[in-house]
Amino acid sequence: MSETKTANLGIYWRTWVVLLVLTxxxxxxxxxxxxxGLFVVVMLLAMMTxxxxxxxxxxxLAKESMDLVVTVVVCALGFGVLLYGxxxxxxxxxxxxxxxxxxx
Amino acid sequence: xxxxxxxxxxxxxxxxxFAAGWKKVMMWVFIVGDALLFAGFLTGYGYxxxxxxxxxxxxxxxxxxxxxxxxxxxxxxxxxxAAAVATASSDxxxxxRFVWMTVIGGLVFLGLQAYEWTHLIGAGGRxxxxxxxxxxxxxxxxxxxxxxxxxxxxxxxxxxxxxxRTSKGITTPENVEMxxxxxxxxxxxxxxxxxxxxxx
Numbered sequence: 001m002s003e004t005k006t007a008n009l010g011i012y013w014r015t016w017v018v019l020l021v022l023t024x025x026x027x028x029x030x031x032x033x034x035x036x037g038l039f040v041v042v043m044l045l046a047m048m049t050x051x052x053x054x055x056x057x058x059x060x061l062a063k064e065s066m067d068l069v070v071t072v073v074v075c076a077l078g079f080g081v082l083l084y085g086x087x088x089x090x091x092x093x094x095x096x097x098x099x100x101x102x103x104x
Numbered sequence: 105x106x107x108x109x110x111x112x113x114x115x116x117x118x119x120x121x122f123a124a125g126w127k128k129v130m131m132w133v134f135i136v137g138d139a140l141l142f143a144g145f146l147t148g149y150g151y152x153x154x155x156x157x158x159x160x161x162x163x164x165x166x167x168x169x170x171x172x173x174x175x176x177x178x179x180x181x182x183x184x185x186a187a188a189v190a191t192a193s194s195d196x197x198x199x200x201r202f203v204w205m206t207v208i209g210g211l212v213f214l215g216l217q218a219y220e221w222t223h224l225i226g227a228g229g230r231x232x233x234x235x236x237x238x239x240x241x242x243x244x245x246x247x248x249x250x251x252x253x254x255x256x257x258x259x260x261x262x263x264x265x266x267x268x269r270t271s272k273g274i275t276t277p278e279n280v281e282m283x284x285x286x287x288x289x290x291x292x293x294x295x296x297x298x299x300x301x302x303x304x
Contacts, residue, residue, distance in 0.1 A: 007191045055292065058186045
């Protein structure tokens with residue numbers, strides 16, 4: 001960190017171009033009449049790729065200590081999102097009870 | 105070879121397990137908390153949409169060209185912020201320039217979002233009803249994009265302060281990096297909103 005007189009910005013501009021290309025591909029695929037399931041899967045993959053690039057390179061997670069990455073991304077965020085996922089199952093059960101279609 | 109003494113052991117605070125300063129660790133804790141806010145909104149949105157029979161088709165409600173432009177502006181501002189963080193320890197004038205470019209990107213994004221909201225409200229879109237289908241569509245749209253827009257506005261203010269403080273030489277490269285982490289997070293959230301709300 002101390003000997004960086006001229007910072008190397010190439011990696012950031014390249015990431016920027018990749019993010020824009022991914023976005024352009026997503027827009028292009030949106031204009032095609034793809035099967036719904038395939039479209040959703042491809043979009044989610046592209047979304048996660050973009051998120052990984054932003055987190056890994058722009059936010060430096062690729063260069064941070066593994067302890068920080070695991071604590072932040074896997075434990076805190078991962079389990080938090082898992083909790084939301086589980087609560088959706090419960091929400092749906094309550095919805096079905098309200099509809100009177102709850103089966104014991 | 106080396107024996108870890110009581111004071112040096114990780115869980116006694118004798119070492120620095122994350123190999124990062126407290127600002128960065130705390131920033132990440134904040135970001136995770138904030139991310140869970142948006143994750144909650146998006147999970148609720150996903151459930152409401154999957155249970156709805158008349159959810160509006162995004163391509164028919166939104167001007168996707170405008171959304172594409174907003175995405176381009178936000179991703180670009182994230183790239184200039186990454187450049188600002190990278191130059192923060194070597195070139196103050198350059199850093200301030202990159203941060204100002206980020207501020208301009210944020211302002212353009214907010215302007216485009218204001219235009220989008222004005223258009224949708226003019227067409228009858230409300231948080232409680234809309235002419236396109238399920239009423240919850242409007243609720244989720246205004247809450248999710250509104251919260252995100254508020255984050256952008258706060259980011260613009262933080263970045264403007266960072267740019268001014270950088271020019272005056274009264275901030276540190278670490279502080280620029282913290283502002284950068286927040287701004288990239290705002291961009292990251294938009295990647296999810298863009299895909300889940302506007303495209304899918």
